[in-house]
Amino acid sequence: MSDIKLIEVKEEILSDNDAAARELRETLGKEKTFVVNLMSSPGAGKTTLLLQTIAALKDRFRIGVIEADIDSMVDAEKIRNAGVACVQLKTGGFCHLDSRMVKQGLAALDSPAFDIVFIENIGNLVCPAEFDTGAIKNAMILSVPEGDDKPLKYPLMFSTSDALVINKTDMLSLSDFDIDILRGHIGRLNPGMQLFEVSAKTGEGMEGWTQWIGEQASVFIGHNLL
Amino acid sequence: MHELPVTENILKIVQKHAEKNTVRRVVSITLDVGAMSDLEDEWMQHYFDYLSRNTVAEGARLIIHRVPIVLRCNNCEKAFEIEKDEIGRSRCPDCGAEGNFSLESGRQYYIREMQAE
Numbered sequence: 001m002s003d004i005k006l007i008e009v010k011e012e013i014l015s016d017n018d019a020a021a022r023e024l025r026e027t028l029g030k031e032k033t034f035v036v037n038l039m040s041s042p043g044a045g046k047t048t049l050l051l052q053t054i055a056a057l058k059d060r061f062r063i064g065v066i067e068a069d070i071d072s073m074v075d076a077e078k079i080r081n082a083g084v085a086c087v088q089l090k091t092g093g094f095c096h097l098d099s100r101m102v103k104q105g106l107a108a109l110d111s112p113a114f115d116i117v118f119i120e121n122i123g124n125l126v127c128p129a130e131f132d133t134g135a136i137k138n139a140m141i142l143s144v145p146e147g148d149d150k151p152l153k154y155p156l157m158f159s160t161s162d163a164l165v166i167n168k169t170d171m172l173s174l175s176d177f178d179i180d181i182l183r184g185h186i187g188r189l190n191p192g193m194q195l196f197e198v199s200a201k202t203g204e205g206m207e208g209w210t211q212w213i214g215e216q217a218s219v220f221i222g223h224n225l226l
Numbered sequence: 227m228h229e230l231p232v233t234e235n236i237l238k239i240v241q242k243h244a245e246k247n248t249v250r251r252v253v254s255i256t257l258d259v260g261a262m263s264d265l266e267d268e269w270m271q272h273y274f275d276y277l278s279r280n281t282v283a284e285g286a287r288l289i290i291h292r293v294p295i296v297l298r299c300n301n302c303e304k305a306f307e308i309e310k311d312e313i314g315r316s317r318c319p320d321c322g323a324e325g326n327f328s329l330e331s332g333r334q335y336y337i338r339e340m341q342a343e
Contacts, residue, residue, distance in 0.1 A: 004343050007247050013235045013257075013335035095228055126264050127228040152314040156262050159329060185314035187325030191300075 017131055021099035024134030031112040034217040035119065037135035039157065042123030044143040045167045047075045049200040050118055054082050056210040060225045061217060064114040066105035068097050068122050085109060096127035099134035115225060116217050129157040136220055139163040144171045148178050151185035158186065163194040165209055170199040229265055232335060233273040237283060239337055244282045249342035252283040260334040261295045261310055295332030299323050305330055
């Protein structure tokens with residue numbers, strides 16, 4: 001005779017990561033290190049945008065990078081060649097970063113020595129949206145060739161990010177991407193989201209984005225370095 | 227996809243409760259998963275079966291309840307349910323506002339209860 005009993009569990013499945021992320025944000029507040037989590041599809045121009053952002057800010061801020069691109073040292077080398085410290089995380093086949101991995105990356109980088117740390121998350125619009133990395137701000141990059149309908153397909157990613165960088169605007173004339181349609185979708189999903197239209201390749205529109213990063217970092221670390 | 231870390235956590239929490247309640251075998255686990263999640267029931271079960279081999283939860287069935295996405299209109303305060311693929315083109319059914327909504331529900335990953343013997 002089996003005796004089946006009902007056990008009340010009542011637990012959040014991802015509470016471990018959420019708690020670790022909150023703890024990490026507290027630590028970053030004490031260290032005065034502003035961490036930005038960059039998320040996008042592969043090929044959206046994340047590394048190029050990051051290199052241009054570093055070039056614009058590195059004279060005023062001490063910048064570090066945590067690179068999580070899957071099994072590739074290429075991006076980390078490009079970042080180091082730009083003259084900033086970079087830690088490459090070995091993420092193997094993982095589809096996202098969690099706060100534990102970011103904490104390890106920050107420790108390897110010696111994060112208190114930096115004003116801004118950028119995390120280049122794994123190229124994927126699904127999984128990284130579910131896992132709080134402990135970053136202070138989340139930004140996503142959407143490139144024009146991906147299309148203006150992406151918020152309909154990946155609503156969680158668009159609703160969890162603080163800023164959206166629309167990259168490759170130099171390709172707008174070649175596509176039917178409609179920025180107003182995209183703005184409409186964003187207005188419904190995440191009305192507080194900051195939008196930046198840039199071409200990291202030509203540099204057009206980049207100052208709005210880098211100014212925003214500089215301002216947010218200055219507010220977080222408590223003095224204006226801009 | 228991230229079925230693996232999610233199912234790993236389910237197993238960890240279930241094992242903790244199994245130990246606390248001194249059970250012999252976990253039969254089923256009832257979950258609330260928000261409709262914003264891209265995880266498929268079939269794959270969650272598949273990963274769970276793989277991870278739970280030789281544990282107290284081996285063979286347990288995941289009973290997954292999908293929690294609907296609920297938005298609240300920041301204009302008129304009305305809450306309304308919506309399908310995931312409609313969320314980017316939603317409109318408030320009450321006041322007709324075409325934006326400025328807050329996500330009230332739909333991101334859950336929660337274990338309600340488990341049956342064990």
